[in-house]
Amino acid sequence: MKILVCMKQVPQKDAPLKLNESGTWIREDVSYEVNEPDAYALEEALRQREKHKGEVVVITSGPARAQQVLREALAKGADRAIHLEDDKFVGLDAFNTAKAIAAAIKDEQFDLILTGLQSDDYGYAQTGVILAELLGWPHATIIMQIEKNDGGIRVKRELEAGYFQFVDIPTPAVLTIQSGINKLRYATLIGIKQAKNKPLRKVPLAEVESAVGENLQKIERLYIPQKTKKTEHLDGPPAEVAKKLVDKLKNELRIL
């Protein structure tokens, strides 16, 4: 099974974020880490390779710093890496990012492409689905489990409110993977050493420029959400407070 895992580098979860001068993006001087759902996608890919043999390739698009994500993936056992490297990749919308990825892999023949279900920075949950449409492949999202079967795969899709669904899909296919579905493996010292010698192909913007176009949407402003909070104190003996609370729940919060 030849599997591609799309991974993204995002600001660390509790990094203090600062807005840039124009208020359209954040300042880049923060710590970064791998997008958490992508780490689970990688783990799933490595497990599939363990079961069915094959190759796991990881790809990311971003500036030089994003290479760290690929290095860590290689240290965990991925076979090779592709880095769409350019500062400009940061500003591309999901549509164009998917186009760049599709262009970079046009000569490869993957059976599966896995992405995390969404990114911790944008949270759009689109790139995987867009990629499937661009490639003309079937897809499924928020996947918890992948089993090989005749003609393709059977996947377990997570739905809301504790519901699930199995879906049979022919391969090649794109799947977006739910977070927390398995325990992530650790990179070992040997893995880190070996990673240094694994192939890492750099793809400059020029190589995929023809596929990529103008963004179809634009961030007008990025800002700190202002919450105008007025705290209302509810006083009195407990029985009265209880009545007041229920009144709020019913008439102001519409919970009851």
Next chain:
Amino acid sequence: MLVFRKPIEGVERPQMPADVVIVGGGPAGMACALRLSQLIDAHNAAHPDAQLSKENIYVLEKAREVGQHCLSGALLDPRAMRELLPGFEKEAPLDAQVTKEAVYFLTEKSKFKLPITPPPLRDHGNYVISLNRFVKWLGGKVEETGITIFTGFAGSELLYDADRVVGVQTDDKGVDKEGHPKSNFEPGYDLQAKVVILAEGPRGSLTKQLIQRFGLTKNANPQTYGVGVKELWEVPAGRIAPGEVIYTLGWPLTTKEYGGAWIYGSKDNVVSLGFVTGLDYPDPRLDPQRVLQQFKRHPFAAKLLEGGKMIRYGAKSLPYGGWWALPPLAGNGWMITGDSAGFVNSARLKGIHLAIKSGMLAAETAFDALLKDDFSAAMLSSYQKKVESSWIKEELWKVRNMHQGFEHGLYAGMFHTGLQMITGGRGVRNRYPGKAGYQQMRPLADLPADGGEDARLLGPAKGDGKLTFDKLTDLYHSGTKHEEDQPAHLVIHDTNICNARCVKEFGSPCQNFCPANVYEMVDDSTQPNGKRISLNPSNCVHCKTCDIQDPYQIITWVPPEGGGGPNYDGM
């Protein structure tokens, strides 16, 4: 039920041979790696058919990223860096050059500037830096030269063969709270090294193991420490100039405690400020984080910080013992560098340049050893000789009795220091004995119930949320994170002492001296005093204060699973 971290037994550990393993990626470790690389490169250029390899030289860094556990004020004396990388000023991240220094003596409401800045505290020619950013940069240079830095891996045990150190065992990963392997368990590696260079920072855990095993400090003064509690602030423009350096003594401490504050102006309206409290105070209820909050309430500090924002918090211990507290620096298969040995000039309050220089000298020794393939104590003892004939000794000799002089209070200390300054460090005798700090702690029974004049230093800070903060709020800004499901890495050797004795005798000072709320006494009616020790290990900022200061010396700090700890970005 507390389960403490220890290496998993009965597992086969992967073996990995190494030439040199440097434990710790701080200034000493990185300088060591870089110098070693320079020497090997020069050698290889001159000896094309007798090449030395860098393939098997490793730096082990327990933080997730280089620099994340590095914390200091900091002021860098460029002397060592100029030797390591001439011209380094052009590319290193230096925040400001020191332009102005002042030392103040504080009382509760006023301040008195010392008319002359004492020579050791004159900082002209030094740089205000963020140690975290500096080490990140230095680490980048190490990686460029081809030496592997393993981040997220801790040195958890030394490997021995009789009286030789033969390697380092790394941390077990994927062990649950009860000490059982999880499904993603990875046993620590046995890195079999020809020489292990310890660069773990203050109170290194492997260093402690080594010292205990070989009784290394029987002839030395006990090492003494302080704990630095730091906050990074953004203040309105114009409050303090970049490169402005301020030290304070006096308030809020009394004459019974040793310590003082630092305030350094950095670039972009960032201020580094913190308070170092000597870990030899008498009242066990003293809380170093509270001391910092109290200091900020002084009108002088409050005015500086008004309208500003606290952006990061951290804490770290530092060794004060000076020259007489150094352990032997080398032995069969091992060397000790930096704060792990105790290379800090306690008069100048500087150690980074000494750490770098010691790392360089250890590298030079390791290089000679590699050439001769001889890593015996005899061979590595040249490191000791190099240190003794270098400016490290020259500098530390002059202040060899500095901290010990303060053992009897502020005024005695100032007297001795004054005397030492005109006698080349001798003072009243060549070697002042020292006393371990924790032994200075008095039982509660000997102290006034309300703390007396120390009252303002005792117990947890409440904080007003703007200028001062409670410990949990401060802690949040340390970015500290650990894998939650793992055994406790603060190994308490007998919790009965905590529950049955310490509660009464010292009032559980761990709750106070830990700057990270790791230790808590919780209600437990089954215990003799109704309280039981409970731990929040994932709050730990790796400062080692508990290992140093616990009055019964029953706490051993061991590295938690690699990758965890504070995130001192910008500190």
Next chain:
Amino acid sequence: MPDTILAVVEQREGKLNRVSWETITAGQAISAATGWPLEAAVVGSGVGQIANEVAAKKLGKVYDIESTKLELYTPDSFAAGLKQFLASKQPKLVLMPHTYQVRDFVPKLATAMGRTVISDCIGFKNEGGKLAFTRQMFQGKLAADVSFTSDAPWFVTFQNGSFRGDKAEAGASAAPVETVNVEIADGVIRNKPQEVFKEAKQAVDLTQAEVIVAVGRGIKEQKNIEMAKQLADALGGDLAASRPICDSGWLPMDRQIGSSGQTVAPKLYLALGISGAIQHIVGMKGSRAIIAVNKDSEAPIFEIADYAVVGNLFDIVPPLIEEVKKAKAGG
């Protein structure tokens, strides 16, 4: 053709997903701001009844997009069916609720039409005739106003709870319903979905809960958590806790809210005996409504609470449970 707004409601197995009313409310609000007329659509097989249900709201028209191939949801069929409809109808704006199902197909639909989706929005702005959509970024730490730079149709999905479903205005009379039959060729559908089933989840996903009752140190003993659970049950919500409660093992780790646990933004967060340390606050401050009960009037939790009760939770919770039960029974 004038600019129109099309709200596409969601049906699953023949039943209207109630979150769709929020989409109608959103559509009505945008319609009022822009002057663009609002229409609605439902996609499925034999879903005329749902179209009629939707037609009761104040909008211009409801389209019942039909094909037998749309009986079971698959991304291929839904994208193909809607694409056909939209290509001929060409609305300016297409609105949908940000459900798991919509996420599964709307990016595909937009891409097939060479367009884009601004997803998971919490509001909109119409400043100087320019429409922008507000969404949370970096897990709620920052907000962004995003606009389209492409041609119509513009696709927008709204986050659950960002508009009030009960505020969808009813129409004076039922809107006309038009059935539109779409052709979906054989071979278009590649996925074979099986039965939907429910499973006892291993881990509790508090991020999906609408109501959360959380306990902190103030609960004092493990056995008192039962009382909080009763309140949660009465409100139809989930039980959660601050860190110390989970550390003591009184509740499992997957119930922990905070920087080392889950981040939630439910309709209601009821904090019992929680002081509000910053480590906890960051995990729940995005909640739409926060009620806090604590006996310490200076507890930091009160700074972010909408309703504050300074008092003993053991006195307040039992009568509260009774009052909630009464209200639910129709009192």
